[in-house]
Amino acid sequence: MFEKVSVEKCTSYDKELVKNSLDKAIDEIDGLSFVKEGMTVGLKLNLVGAAAPEKAVTTHPMIVRRLCERLTEMGAKVVIGDSPGGVFNKSYVFGIYKACGLLELEKDFDGKVKLNEDFSEKDAEFADAVSIKTFTYTGWLDDVDAIINVSKLKTHAMMGMSCAVKNMFGTIPGVTKPQYHMRFPEERAFANVMVDLNEFFKPQLYIVDAIDGMEGNGPTAGDKRHIGAVLASKKPYALDVVCADIIGMGIRDVPTIMAAFERGLGPESIADVDIVSLSDGEHIKVADFKRATIHQSIDFSGGGFGNKMKSVLIKLFLQTRPQVKAAECVGCKKCYETCPAGAITMVERNVKGKVLMIPEIDRSKCIKCFCCQEFCPKGAMKVHENPLGKFVSTI
Known part of the structure; x- marks a missing residue:
C-alpha cells in the first residue's frame, strides 16, 4: 500500500465546515507531525490566474486561512506563494493575491503569515530525474523549512486532471513555463516533469481543495462543479488516484498518475489505495463530470x-x-x-x-x-x- 489518503465531506466554504472537515482530513493521517515551533512553512497554492474564489480556478482562501490557523497555533510561521502564468514580479503576483482573496491574511495573523515577496529565480540540478535534470525554480522555496502543496481539483487539457502532482509546476517561474513545454512536448515526458518536481521538492503534506472543482474547459475557463470534499495525504500519487476516481477517471486518463505508476511511486488503481476518514463511510463520486480531454x-x-x-x-x-x-x-x-x-x-x-x-x-x-x-x-x-x-x- 502507498501513503494513506484521507477524504472528508465538506459541502461549502463556510468557516466552521472547512475547519471541521480539513482538521479531520489532516489529523486522520497525522499530517502536521513534521511541524516544529519556530519553523517556516511554505504553502504552495494553485494561483494560476487572477480569479475570484467563487470561480473555482484557484485554491480557496478559506482553506488557506484554516491551514494558517493550525500552523501558527503550533508556533510556525507561514509564507504563501505560487508562480502564476505571467511575469514573476511583485506587481503582477500581488494582483493575483488580491483577486484570489488572500491580502487579508497578512494583517489577520500579526506578521506570522506572509505573502511571498521574494521573486528571485534559482537553478537546480536533479540527477535522479527522468525528464527535468536541470531547471530554474522560484527562489522563495529555499527560505522555507517545509512545503505544503495546496491544490485545486480541476480538469486539464494536456494532463487530463490538474491536482496535487500537477500543482508543483507552479515552482517554475511563470514566463519560463513555456520553455518546458518546448523541451518536453510529448505528453509522457511532460508528465514526468511534474513527477520530477514533486520528487525534488518533496512537500511534507498535500491538501486538495475539492469542495468546488472545475470541469470541462479547465484549468481556468471551465465550469465550476460542486464536488464536496477535502483530501489530504503525505504523498501526491495515491491522492491524485483518489481524486481522479471521484471524477470518474483512472490512471490511464491522467498522464501524471500513469508516470508515477510506471516509476513505482504510485498505485495502479483505486483498489491499491488505503483510504481513511471517509465521512459516514460513503464513497464520494461525481457523476457525469465533464472532462477536458479523453486519454x-x-x-x-x-x-x-x-x-x-x-x-x-x-x-x-x-x-x-x-x-x-x-x-x-x-x-x-x-x-x-x-x-x-x-x-x-x-x-x-x-x-x-x-x-x-x-x-x-x-x-x-x-x-x-x-x-x-x-x-x-x-x-x-x-x-x-x-x-x-x-x-x-x-x-
Whole structure:
C-alpha cells in the first residue's frame, strides 16, 4: 500500500465546515507531525490566474486561512506563494493575491503569515530525474523549512486532471513555463516533469481543495462543479488516484498518475489505495463530470481485432487540439504571447460586424500543450475534439 489518503465531506466554504472537515482530513493521517515551533512553512497554492474564489480556478482562501490557523497555533510561521502564468514580479503576483482573496491574511495573523515577496529565480540540478535534470525554480522555496502543496481539483487539457502532482509546476517561474513545454512536448515526458518536481521538492503534506472543482474547459475557463470534499495525504500519487476516481477517471486518463505508476511511486488503481476518514463511510463520486480531454480511450487492453481497430481509429480521429471561438475572443494577444512553439499569429477577422485581431493557429507548429487555452482570460480558446472521434469512442 502507498501513503494513506484521507477524504472528508465538506459541502461549502463556510468557516466552521472547512475547519471541521480539513482538521479531520489532516489529523486522520497525522499530517502536521513534521511541524516544529519556530519553523517556516511554505504553502504552495494553485494561483494560476487572477480569479475570484467563487470561480473555482484557484485554491480557496478559506482553506488557506484554516491551514494558517493550525500552523501558527503550533508556533510556525507561514509564507504563501505560487508562480502564476505571467511575469514573476511583485506587481503582477500581488494582483493575483488580491483577486484570489488572500491580502487579508497578512494583517489577520500579526506578521506570522506572509505573502511571498521574494521573486528571485534559482537553478537546480536533479540527477535522479527522468525528464527535468536541470531547471530554474522560484527562489522563495529555499527560505522555507517545509512545503505544503495546496491544490485545486480541476480538469486539464494536456494532463487530463490538474491536482496535487500537477500543482508543483507552479515552482517554475511563470514566463519560463513555456520553455518546458518546448523541451518536453510529448505528453509522457511532460508528465514526468511534474513527477520530477514533486520528487525534488518533496512537500511534507498535500491538501486538495475539492469542495468546488472545475470541469470541462479547465484549468481556468471551465465550469465550476460542486464536488464536496477535502483530501489530504503525505504523498501526491495515491491522492491524485483518489481524486481522479471521484471524477470518474483512472490512471490511464491522467498522464501524471500513469508516470508515477510506471516509476513505482504510485498505485495502479483505486483498489491499491488505503483510504481513511471517509465521512459516514460513503464513497464520494461525481457523476457525469465533464472532462477536458479523453486519454483512456486510446489505450485498449485485452487484444483482439476489434480492440486493436478501435484503438487505431481513435488514435487517428480522437485527437484534441486548441481552437479559438472567434465570437468570444477580444484580441488580447495573450495566446500569441504565451505560445511556446510560436504557432499563433494574429490576423484580422470580421466578428459580428467588428474588425478584430483574432489568433490563427499553424497546425504544423502546434505541440498541443494547450498553454493558449489555459491562459486565455476570456475562455475563448477551447479544447476541440473531432466529432468522428467521439462517434468512434462509443462503438
